[in-house]
Amino acid sequence: MNKLFYGDNLTIMKKMSSESVALIYLDPPFNSNRSYNLLYKNTTGLPIPEQTEAFCDTWEMDFEKSELASDIPHIMQEYGINADTVHFWHYMVEALKMTDTKLLAYLVYMTVRIIEMYRLLTKSGSLYLHCDPTASHYLKVIMDGIFGHKNFKNEIVWHYSGWNKKLKDKFESRHDVILYYAKGDNSTQFNGYSIPWENETEYIKTRKQKVLVDENGDKYVMSDAGNGKRIKRYIKDALKYGSPIDDVWNIDKINNSSKERLGYPTQKPIALLERIIQASSKEGDVVFDPFCGCGTTVEASIRNNRQWVGCDIAIHSIRLIQDTRIKKYALVEGKDYTIEGIPQSTEQAQYLFEQDPFQFQHWSIEKTGGFCSNRKTGDSGIDGRIYFEAGNKLCSMVLSVKGGNIKPTDIRDLRGVLERESDVEMAGFISLHEPTKAMIQEADAAGYYEYQGVKYPRIQLLTITQIFEGKTWYCPSVVKAQRKEGGQTYLNI
Ligand SMILES: C[S@@+](CC[C@H](N)C(=O)[O-])C[C@H]1O[C@@H](n2cnc3c(N)ncnc32)[C@H](O)[C@@H]1O
Numbered sequence: 001m002n003k004l005f006y007g008d009n010l011t012i013m014k015k016m017s018s019e020s021v022a023l024i025y026l027d028p029p030f031n032s033n034r035s036y037n038l039l040y041k042n043t044t045g046l047p048i049p050e051q052t053e054a055f056c057d058t059w060e061m062d063f064e065k066s067e068l069a070s071d072i073p074h075i076m077q078e079y080g081i082n083a084d085t086v087h088f089w090h091y092m093v094e095a096l097k098m099t100d101t102k103l104l105a106y107l108v109y110m111t112v113r114i115i116e117m118y119r120l121l122t123k124s125g126s127l128y129l130h131c132d133p134t135a136s137h138y139l140k141v142i143m144d145g146i147f148g149h150k151n152f153k154n155e156i157v158w159h160y161s162g163w164n165k166k167l168k169d170k171f172e173s174r175h176d177v178i179l180y181y182a183k184g185d186n187s188t189q190f191n192g193y194s195i196p197w198e199n200e201t202e203y204i205k206t207r208k209q210k211v212l213v214d215e216n217g218d219k220y221v222m223s224d225a226g227n228g229k230r231i232k233r234y235i236k237d238a239l240k241y242g243s244p245i246d247d248v249w250n251i252d253k254i255n256n257s258s259k260e261r262l263g264y265p266t267q268k269p270i271a272l273l274e275r276i277i278q279a280s281s282k283e284g285d286v287v288f289d290p291f292c293g294c295g296t297t298v299e300a301s302i303r304n305n306r307q308w309v310g311c312d313i314a315i316h317s318i319r320l321i322q323d324t325r326i327k328k329y330a331l332v333e334g335k336d337y338t339i340e341g342i343p344q345s346t347e348q349a350q351y352l353f354e355q356d357p358f359q360f361q362h363w364s365i366e367k368t369g370g371f372c373s374n375r376k377t378g379d380s381g382i383d384g385r386i387y388f389e390a391g392n393k394l395c396s397m398v399l400s401v402k403g404g405n406i407k408p409t410d411i412r413d414l415r416g417v418l419e420r421e422s423d424v425e426m427a428g429f430i431s432l433h434e435p436t437k438a439m440i441q442e443a444d445a446a447g448y449y450e451y452q453g454v455k456y457p458r459i460q461l462l463t464i465t466q467i468f469e470g471k472t473w474y475c476p477s478v479v480k481a482q483r484k485e486g487g488q489t490y491l492n493i
Contacts, residue, residue, distance in 0.1 A: 085145030194242030264294035295321035353403035
């Protein structure tokens with residue numbers, strides 16, 4: 001069952017079976033912090049526009065989200081969510097349309113996904129939704145609607161230490177919120193979680209109670225049994241079972257000196273995930289993380305003998321999990337786990353195109369080191385870009401992807417883009433099929449881009465087969481850099 005999926009979790013979840021997952025932890029991109037969501041930067045110090053756009057667009061009410069907002073009541077009805085929630089959704093959409101469209105876009109994005117997650121959970125399953133305080137109260141209302149208010153368990157405060165600055169107008173924010181809900185019947189899997197006492201002295205100091213000794217020489221304290229009676233609590237038992245935790249969790253954030261740090265900007269600590277997994281699942285259960293990033297949930301599941309399913313829209317994240325977490329435990333692809341959504345041959349790429357043309361486009365662009373435009377319709381013939389540096393300037397090559405039939409007018413259109421967009425130096429065309437002679441001639445006619453005495457064809461063509469053979473774009477040095485900002489290291493691109 002262990003699986004990593006590359007792709008949009010909404011598409012992937014729709015293909016997963018109902019009631020197949022015991023525990024879901026999700027840590028989606030936050031609504032509030034743009035730079036938090038950016039994975040890539042370049043040496044010029046400018047964010048890669050597609051990255052900024054991708055995450056900003058997520059929070060814009062575009063046509064697709066407006067359609068989704070109107071579909072959600074139907075989806076809710078189809079999934080048996082109660083009529084009050086459907087009405088509430090309706091009013092909330094109308095109100096937010098007038099007041100805060102970005103928040104509405106975020107809630108639309110989250111709501112369709114949470115509905116799918118609810119379907120995936122087993123009857124005894126639980127979900128932990130990690131969010132920041134700017135949206136947690138809105139998400140809680142949505143969660144109450146989908147899961148039912150009675151199935152709300154805890155609002156866990158993950159508090160992390162650090163130096164507080166003296167701010168002019170408010171207190172330093174130093175926590176995230178994790179909303180914990182159960183699918184909801186009496187069988188909910190909950191094991192609690194206790195932290196072991198370091199030693200007897202620590203336990204006695206914390207209890208601040210008189211220690212007594214029984215006739216066998218065993219130490220105990222007298223404790224309230226909750227029914228007005230007092231009972232003996234043996235210290236050796238307390239040491240064995242540890243101290244049950246409450247809903248405020250003090251766990252250090254991943255910082256530059258953390259041993260487990262992988263350089264993924266939003267990485268969460270293993271300790272946080274181990275608590276969740278140990279509290280709300282048992283050995284052999286399936287744990288699912290639909291926004292798995294660098295795979296903290298995957299590693300915590302491996303360490304606790306759970307099955308795992310992770311999903312991420314960034315191919316880099318899937319590679320990082322394979323190269324670090326999975327490698328550490330010597331798991332073998334095909335035997336211990338599988339990866340889905342990343343084609344390994346032209347035939348598989350063809351299959352991906354037939355199943356999901358947008359994901360095919362996304363994959364082929366990332367495969368050649370490019371960044372995708374977020375809009376499914378393509379941005380006036382531009383599906384993505386490659387960035388390179390010439391002098392101190394961030395220059396770009398626009399990319400167009402075609403999975404189906406191709407024709408010379410496709411190349412002519414690309415020439416049109418080059419003429420139209422003054423900030424674009426070159427253009428690349430990716431296709432599943434071999435270009436015809438006429439197409440090659442059309443590309444050649446676009447001439448060359450010259451930099452430091454080297455001539456680069458202004459229009460370059462690559463087939464998927466050539467990409468698998470290791471061929472790539474011919475252009476000045478493609479931006480590859482690591483950069484630190486605000487304590488975060490951005491990934492190589
Ligand atoms: C906040 S990070 C998760 C970090 C993770 N908890 C960890 O410890 O590494 C959010 C992740 O969601 C991914 N993501 C964003 N939108 C997605 C989508 N629609 N489907 C799947 N993954 C998505 C991003 O690429 C990013 O890796």
